[in-house]
Amino acid sequence: MTTPANGRRFYRLRIPEPVTAVSVRVDADRPDPYPVYLAVGAGRRRMSLTPDEAWALWRCLSEAVATLGAPPDYIRTDIRPARR
DSSP: OOOOSSOOEEEEEEETTTTEEEEEEEOTTOSSSOOEEEEESSSSOEEEEOHHHHHHHHHHHHHHHHTTOSOOGGGSSOOOOBOO
């Protein structure tokens, strides 16, 4: 996972109904082995991930949700990283 130096980046996508935000922060400069932080909604669904865990999660999720059918229209958007 590559991120520029001072590489804290935020990625967010909102689900329209019910309105829920999915956010990912990537911070390559973190001193611990968990540069990826995932948050779903405002509740307790949060986790820090190593790069290997993030890749494994990406692969499993992509295969799993592909079995649910075509992606919804709101997912067809560019997600640009923000510095916050």
